[in-house]
Amino acid sequence: MPNRVAIVGIGQTYHTTRRPDVNQPEMVAEAVRAALADAQLSIKDIEAVFSANMETFEGIFLPDHGMAAEIGAFNKPGFKVNTGGTTGGSAVVEGFYMVSSGLYDVAMVVGFEKQDCGDTTAAISAAATPMWGKGAATGAIGEFAKQALSYMETSGATEEHAAMVRLKADRNACRNPYAHLKLGLKSVDEVLQSPYLVWPLRILDFCPQSCGACVLILASENKAKKITKKPVWIADVEVVHQEPFRAGVFGDPTGKETYTQHVACERLYKRNGITNPRRDIDTAEIYEPSNWEEMNLYEHFHFCEKGEGWKLIEKGITEIEGEFPVNCSGGVLATNPIGATPIIRVAEAALQIRGDAGEHQATRDIKTALASALGGPNWTILTLLKRSL
Amino acid sequence: MAKASPKKKAKEKEPEYIHVKFDMPRRYNWSTGRHLGHFYAQAKENKKIVGNRCPQCKEIWVPPTLVCPKCKVEMGWDLVELPQTGTVYQYTYLVLPLWDPHYGEKWANPYPSATILLDNGVFYRHRLEDTDKDKLKVGTRVQAVWKEDYEERGEGPADILYFKEIGK
Missing domain, CATH: 2.40.50.840 (OB fold (Dihydrolipoamide Acetyltransferase, E2P))
Incomplete structure (x- = not known):
């Protein structure tokens, strides 16, 4: 039986487009300090540090070497992971493995991206396999444009529904002091007036490029109970990989493709006795790079039947006051510092369980939450959090 | 939660970035290998698109690949022109x-x-x-x-x- 693992400290920076006032290590240090303050720990209490960053985005290679001091990793074990969009999720899983194995009692997970340094879309295209990427690399935006088209054609959802997803994200982001895009949007028409980025995706259909960092402190059961009165337990994790450059990796109406979300859900739900996710889970923080992908993911994670994701939005079920709130933080649509993004999903889900989300706390009581990460050619990582085990 | 995290400050004079310009070509030499190399050769010599078929699930993979991702078996050389x-x-x-x-x-x-x-x-x-x-x-x-x-x-x-x- 592996050791139980809890989140005992949460910290993040505010997220924004540009941070010329700090360099990468200084920015990350803000989140590290915030997490230590939250856990009321000193950096000396941290036994190992695991970091997460997509280094080609900034052009700062081996960034963990350059910030050993700032993240408190000097003379300590730990290493950096880079798995594409799922990077931060991989780091959380990594920290979970290390503490649950009994190797460390207190570990820190540090995710960051300072996207004002480079050209993210170019870096994503350049990340395609050099011998086979040609003709396939369209950046993340091209993939989600194709996915939007497939979703529109098969589900009956309209552009108005996609606009309603942005309105929900924006309303929630405006209540979250750390969120990046806070636009104060009032109507569907306002969203539909935004220009096309890549047809059929509008600028307001897609996530921003943010600078920011997010840090979690994980502890074993005995330590966790000493450190905090409100530990949030990591009940389970699941990681599923996908073959690169399959057709329709993000949306396939033929049903020929295997979705990593389905595989991940099936395993995680089965192990944890979840038969009706909307009843057995109280909220979700999902990794939705586009408005359309949010509706698509509702279906993939079995929050509703296939082809009905847009109905959850239409009926307001996933609103902060709704029966099944999703992305109370404003989600990736509002805030996307890549390497930190999946860690923010876990952090925000944990805040909801603690009841510490402040103005963006869900109306209903949150005891169980699901966080997801998405990346590369549709890889999926799921983290299931609980108030009590 | 995270009360120590700094809040966005009111407008003050923005510090400047260092702008870096790269003007140095980097050379890489990638091997296409035997399987993907076959795709390259058929495209160049015969203007053909080729894949290979999994001996177990019979699915065709393009470009030809060493291992079937689904069955985890060696694909072999059952090449298929598409x-x-x-x-x-x-x-x-x-x-x-x-x-x-x-x-x-x-x-x-x-x-x-x-x-x-x-x-x-x-x-x-x-x-x-x-x-x-x-x-x-x-x-x-x-x-x-x-x-x-x-x-x-x-x-x-x-x-x-x-x-x-x-x-x-």
Whole structure:
């Protein structure tokens, strides 16, 4: 039986487009300090540090070497992971493995991206396999444009529904002091007036490029109970990989493709006795790079039947006051510092369980939450959090 | 939670970035290998698209691959030539300037990129002929157009210039 693992400290920076006032290590240090303050720990209490960053985005290679001091990793074990969009999720899983194995009692997970340094879309295209990427690399935006088209054609959802997803994200982001895009949007028409980025995706259909960092402190059961009165337990994790450059990796109406979300859900739900996710889970923080992908993911994670994701939005079920709130933080649509993004999903889900989300706390009581990460050619990582085990 | 995290400050004079310009070519030498190399050779020599078929699940993988991702068995050399006609299955019209991951040059822009369902049921991802974006639609019949000059071929998937619309 592996050791139980809890989140005992949460910290993040505010997220924004540009941070010329700090360099990468200084920015990350803000989140590290915030997490230590939250856990009321000193950096000396941290036994190992695991970091997460997509280094080609900034052009700062081996960034963990350059910030050993700032993240408190000097003379300590730990290493950096880079798995594409799922990077931060991989780091959380990594920290979970290390503490649950009994190797460390207190570990820190540090995710960051300072996207004002480079050209993210170019870096994503350049990340395609050099011998086979040609003709396939369209950046993340091209993939989600194709996915939007497939979703529109098969589900009956309209552009108005996609606009309603942005309105929900924006309303929630405006209540979250750390969120990046806070636009104060009032109507569907306002969203539909935004220009096309890549047809059929509008600028307001897609996530921003943010600078920011997010840090979690994980502890074993005995330590966790000493450190905090409100530990949030990591009940389970699941990681599923996908073959690169399959057709329709993000949306396939033929049903020929295997979705990593389905595989991940099936395993995680089965192990944890979840038969009706909307009843057995109280909220979700999902990794939705586009408005359309949010509706698509509702279906993939079995929050509703296939082809009905847009109905959850239409009926307001996933609103902060709704029966099944999703992305109370404003989600990736509002805030996307890549390497930190999946860690923010876990952090925000944990805040909801603690009841510490402040103005963006869900109306209903949150005891169980699901966080997801998405990346590369549709890889999926799921983290299931609980108030009590 | 995280009360120590700094709040966004009111407007003050913005510090400056250091702008760095790279003007140094980097050389890489990638091996195409035996399986992907076969795709490169067939494209250059015969203007053919080839994949290989899994001995267990019989699924065709393009480009040819060493191991079937689903069955985890060695694929072997049951090579299959793919049809060069198909149907547009998903598409998008890219207006953002993107980089060619192959040679590090900027791609001409805008252009339509598509997932094409080849006539044997295999998916193939490539660009479409530069065309009026309003004419693009799902279900359009298309055919591969190759680089005609032998000397210009040898770039694998890029030996196909684009897929162009053909009659029904």
